[in-house]
Amino acid sequence: MKKYTIRDKKNSILPKISLILIWLILSLMVNNDIIIPGIGVTLENILKLVKDSNFPVTILMTFFRTLMVFLISTLLSVILASLSSVSESFYSHIRPVLSLMASVPILALILLALIWLNVETVAIFVGIVFILPIQFEKVLDGINSIDEKILQMAKVYKVKKMVRIRDIYIPSILIALSSIANSTMASALKMVIAGEVLSQPRYSIGSNLILQKTYLNTPGVFAWIIIILLMSKTLSKIIDVLRKKAFPHDRM
Amino acid sequence: MTYTIRNLSKSFNELKVLENLSMEIKREGITCIMGPSGCGKTTLLNIIAGLSTADSGEVIGFEDKLSYVFQEDRLIPWKSVEENIHFVLKGRMENGEITSTTNKFLSMVGLEEYKNYYPNALSGGMKQRISILRAFVYPADLMLLDEPFSSLDLARKNNLIQFFKDLVLKENRCVILVSHDMDVAIQLSNKIIVLSDKPTRVKKVLDNIYRIEEREENYIKMKKLLEMEL
Structure with a gap:
């Protein structure tokens, strides 16, 4: 077991080092910080950003929006998919709506959201529209793939419906959702930032990115990208920890 | 009869x-x-x-009340041995009684050390034992x-x-x-x-x-x- 974790670590560190090397070589070749900023100047910019008094609230607001997207979409997907699994006609109504949501270009959606909603909610709306169809499918999958044999066992032992829902259905849904939680959270963050770039709420990573771009401060843009990557990584680690806590049977 | x-x-x-x-x-x-x-x-x-x-x-x-041991163990993968047995007793007994009955049976067959194990950590024979035990614990x-x-x-x-x-x-x-x-x-x-x-x-x-x-x-x-x- 241990051998594999070491190899896994090696496998995940090596590509990162090569990526940084490529960045270093490119920046040296181009030798122009506006096109490809060097590592040093990017680090300087990160420090400058972090020291800014608005930095914590900026990060927190974007994080808050991401979390809202994640929670609202999770809740909606569970409700919609549960209704779909009990009512064929509900499913046939909701399915085209969700597939429409999944196929509309995200930028067109942001533009519409800008017309309909206020600046603060655009990013959240965009995030939800993006991840809801994915989570919906996953929840439905989770419900449909519940082992028929386990349900039969519950029936023979006359287990009450409430207990069946609590002990079989809900865990199955949560296990299905948790299997994609990392990628949904990462997508939520990306979509929220995309929404922020265009709606420009007061405190947000998106509007800061636009600001750096306006000043043609490419190192600043790079600095924000690295901060976003770190944020994404932190979120994914938190999810891993929560998942292990919630589903200890999966640890084997 | x-x-x-x-x-x-x-x-x-x-x-x-x-x-x-x-x-x-x-x-x-x-x-x-x-x-x-x-x-x-x-x-x-x-x-x-x-x-x-x-x-x-x-x-x-x-x-009306019967228990069934299937060809397969049919244990719930995300529930421990103990919780799998609790599952069929819920609503039939008080919570305290569920725990004490389960413990009584587990120790009767010498399996109490496995009560916190999840099915995927158990061998096929052990899982089937739990499935048999579940049928005995159930008041049928x-x-x-x-x-x-x-x-x-x-x-x-x-x-x-x-x-x-x-x-x-x-x-x-x-x-x-x-x-x-x-x-x-x-x-x-x-x-x-x-x-x-x-x-x-x-x-x-x-x-x-x-x-x-x-x-x-x-x-x-x-x-x-x-x-x-x-």
């Missing part, structure tokens, strides 16, 4: 699995229903358990068993048969067991009902003399009798 099965018929699409099957089963001890594979033994159990409905005919006298008057030892190798099978025998000794239950395995039938059951191939009928009802007196010659005698019938 008997359970009665009268003129039971069941087909799946065009395939007739049971046709006018009738039998009486004593309401005590262990009755084994044997027969060639595909003769509808599992279907019969499922009709008795209410998992499947007969096309015609009736089953009379069966309890009748227990149905559908080839519960078939997925195991010989040594494990004998172990599990012993495990089952010990439990029956401690917790007297009326059991209907379905099997095509002569050793299982002879070792466990008081009565053996042999079914014919399709159309399924009762071919022979045998009293298991080996269970009256566990002597090797009785075992061989029973085996010979069954070999003639099967």
Whole structure:
């Protein structure tokens, strides 16, 4: 077991080092910080950003929006998919709506959201529209793939419906959702930032990115990208920890 | 007192699995229903358990509350051994009683050290033990068993048969067991009902003399009798 974790670590560190090397070589070749900023100047910019008094609230607001997207979409997907699994006609109504949501270009959606909603909610709306169809499918999958044999066992032992829902259905849904939680959270963050770039709420990573771009401060843009990557990584680690806590049977 | 099965018929699409099957089963001890594979033994159990409905005919006298040991363990993967047993008791007892009953049974069979294990950490034989234990912990008057030892190798099978025998000794239950395995039938059951191939009928009802007196010659005698019938 241990051998594999070491190899896994090696496998995940090596590509990162090569990526940084490529960045270093490119920046040296181009030798122009506006096109490809060097590592040093990017680090300087990160420090400058972090020291800014608005930095914590900026990060927190974007994080808050991401979390809202994640929670609202999770809740909606569970409700919609549960209704779909009990009512064929509900499913046939909701399915085209969700597939429409999944196929509309995200930028067109942001533009519409800008017309309909206020600046603060655009990013959240965009995030939800993006991840809801994915989570919906996953929840439905989770419900449909519940082992028929386990349900039969519950029936023979006359287990009450409430207990069946609590002990079989809900865990199955949560296990299905948790299997994609990392990628949904990462997508939520990306979509929220995309929404922020265009709606420009007061405190947000998106509007800061636009600001750096306006000043043609490419190192600043790079600095924000690295901060976003770190944020994404932190979120994914938190999810891993929560998942292990919630589903200890999966640890084997 | 008997359970009665009268003129039971069941087909799946065009395939007739049971046709006018009738039998009486004593309401005590262990009755084994044997027969060639595909003769509808599992279907019969499922009709008795209410998992499947007969096309015609009736089953009379069966309890509403019964427990069932399936061919597979059918444990819930995200629940520990203890929680898997709790699951079938919820709503039947107070929470405190659920815990104490479960603990009593787990320690009775010496498995309390496994109570926090999840099924995927257990061997196939161990999982089937828990599934058998779950059926015993559940307060049912009748227990149905559908080839519960078939997925195991010989040594494990004998172990599990012993495990089952010990439990029956401690917790007297009326059991209907379905099997095509002569050793299982002879070792466990008081009565053996042999079914014919399709159309399924009762071919022979045998009293298991080996269970009256566990002597090797009785075992061989029973085996010979069954070999003639099967």
